[in-house]
Amino acid sequence: MKVLNPMVGMLSNQEVLAHITAMKARYTKEGQMKSSNLETVMKEVREYLLLTPAGSQTPADMDRFLESLIPFDLEKAEILQMLNERPITAAELDCVVEELESRFSGEEIEQMLEVVKALPKPLKAVPV
Amino acid sequence: MFILSELTDLVIVDPEDFSKRTVNALEDRINEKYSDKVVHNLGLCISLFDILSVSEGLLDHGSGSAHVTCKFRLVIFRPFKGEVMTGRISSSSAHGINVRTDFFDEIFIPHHYLFEGSTFDVKENVWVWNNDGNEFYLDKNEVIRFRVEEEKFEDQLPVPPHLKDALKEQERTPAYRIIASVSQAGMGLVSWWAEDEDAEGEEEE
Numbered sequence: 001m002k003v004l005n006p007m008v009g010m011l012s013n014q015e016v017l018a019h020i021t022a023m024k025a026r027y028t029k030e031g032q033m034k035s036s037n038l039e040t041v042m043k044e045v046r047e048y049l050l051l052t053p054a055g056s057q058t059p060a061d062m063d064r065f066l067e068s069l070i071p072f073d074l075e076k077a078e079i080l081q082m083l084n085e086r087p088i089t090a091a092e093l094d095c096v097v098e099e100l101e102s103r104f105s106g107e108e109i110e111q112m113l114e115v116v117k118a119l120p121k122p123l124k125a126v127p128v
Numbered sequence: 129m130f131i132l133s134e135l136t137d138l139v140i141v142d143p144e145d146f147s148k149r150t151v152n153a154l155e156d157r158i159n160e161k162y163s164d165k166v167v168h169n170l171g172l173c174i175s176l177f178d179i180l181s182v183s184e185g186l187l188d189h190g191s192g193s194a195h196v197t198c199k200f201r202l203v204i205f206r207p208f209k210g211e212v213m214t215g216r217i218s219s220s221s222a223h224g225i226n227v228r229t230d231f232f233d234e235i236f237i238p239h240h241y242l243f244e245g246s247t248f249d250v251k252e253n254v255w256v257w258n259n260d261g262n263e264f265y266l267d268k269n270e271v272i273r274f275r276v277e278e279e280k281f282e283d284q285l286p287v288p289p290h291l292k293d294a295l296k297e298q299e300r301t302p303a304y305r306i307i308a309s310v311s312q313a314g315m316g317l318v319s320w321w322a323e324d325e326d327a328e329g330e331e332e333e
Contacts, residue, residue, distance in 0.1 A: 005134040006170055016130045041164035041174055044231035089323050091314040095212050
């Protein structure tokens, strides 16, 4: 076993959830058997992600979100965290974006919060 | 939280799997080997993402298995330093708080990484944050937001057979451990900072 590239790229929670859901559908359709460790981790990751904001996001939501954030010139890691965690208060946003107060004016912060609020709300319970 | 990694490995397909489509047989073997396992200095492997290339299969003359060199990408759980995530408090002790996500157990918040002014309530086994006279309890099973500070990979050696029974599972250091902090405004129990979106008013602290 050899690791060729440990970091090809980052995945948003929504992309991972979509991948797991597609895998699950494929396995049920083709009647394939899953190994127990795959089954366990898939179930646990899916249950965790469904309760985060990613659980209610679609790829269209993500595209719209990324486009709306272009004028703010944020770091990739900051945008990813905003997508995954959906910080809707200034205090939460301050945890995710470095030097929030010094880089952005109060108005820009309000605008960013509006963009984040446009993302769908997380689910309260895991759908059956 | 999740990253994509590229690996190459020798995958052995047994003759009984020759009836499956190659791509399915390889996917099953790769997932069997890597899912829910920690690769040293890489992270917790979730599942196969896609297969990039496959070599010709060389048959093993003993068992008839096909040895195939595969280049593939895996979905790995490895939060980066400084990343903010949420999890549930699984237990607390005087040393700190243990947090778990559904799929990963080894997240630890040492006491010096908690808010200033936090104290440990020995009777109830919970940490309490004292802020301006208000007491905030970090109760078990509550959803908590934390920042990843460090990651620790421990290369695990196999246990010699004569020690296997003596060594309990808990005594082994985990292969992958995350040290986190809860010390900035916005961190801690999610309910402390939540804003009620449905109503007009704000509900802070």
